[in-house]
Amino acid sequence: MATLSTLFVLLAALFWGLSGGIAGVLMADGWNPLVVSFYRGAIGLVFVLAWLALRPGRSGLADPRLWGWSVMAGLGVAGNFTFYFVSISEGSVAVAATLMYCAPVFVFIVSFVLKLERPTPLKWAAIVMVMLGIVLLTRIYDIQPDGVTPLGVIAGLLSGFSYAVFIFGFKYAAPHGSPQAILVIAFAALSLILFPLGDTGQTLSALGTPSWPLFVVLGVLGAGVSFILYVIGLNYTAPAVAAIVAMVEPVTASLFGIVVLDERLVGTELVGMGLILLTVTALSVVSSSR
Secondary structure, X not given: OHHHHHHHHHHHHHHHHHHHHXXXXXXXXOOOHHHHHHHHHHHHHHHXXXXXXXXOOOOOOOOHHHHHHHHHHHHHHHHHHHHHHHHHHOOOHHHHHHHHOOHHHHHHHHHHHOOOOOOOHHHHHHHHHHHHHHHHHHOOOOOOOOOOOHHHHHHHHHHHHHHHHHHHHHHHHHHHOOHHHHHHHHHHHXXXXXXXXXXXXXXXXXXXXXXXXXXXXXXXXXHHHHHHHHHHHHOOOOXXXXXXXXXXXXXXXXXXXXXXXXXXXXXXXXXXXXXXXXXXHHHHHHHHOO
């Protein structure tokens, strides 16, 4: 069962990586990042609703605490999707995915502030290493016209911070209800937030255009199937293993950008990416093993 669960986590990370590339294709065709984010979440909502219908027991939907924390998770995932796609549109899939992978660092910083986690020299050193990696990856010391824009850097980091918000919301909602109920509320909140914020004309016309298969694949892989696989897989996968497997997401997204979207990374950017991926993974493994 443990091997199968690890495979579920691996597939979820792979699908999330592919979703970044698919979103890159859609936005290159002129689709608004908010519209792309809306469809990723709205189609995901259909899947988690079906999951809840099949497994309705102990949903906790009558508990207001579940709703409060789940809505917080929804705000986090809405921000994560949107800022991630904005970062892609302002830079590249590889840079955006790697910046989003910094989410565990934000989790640690928030945990330090809330006194949920004890800061140690090792953790602070890891955070400094990640910051150095961000500088090398984004080359913020030498922004080029055809490179990552400052907005792309900020949006990428905000996508990681938003994912940290989702993690906290999901964690504190979990004692009050089932994972499927939490995801239903979270994706419903996402849909209600993003629909009015996006280009309404694009949103209403999207599924009637030649791009509709990409929107469907994005929603199915990027939210519907992946979140279900990830939640189920985590039940029987050691946190340290999950942390290592999660590296598949930015690597897959980066390869998609290079192979399909013809993106390129120079030497310092590759060094920065490697520094971030290895440091964040090591930090997650060490933390989860304690």
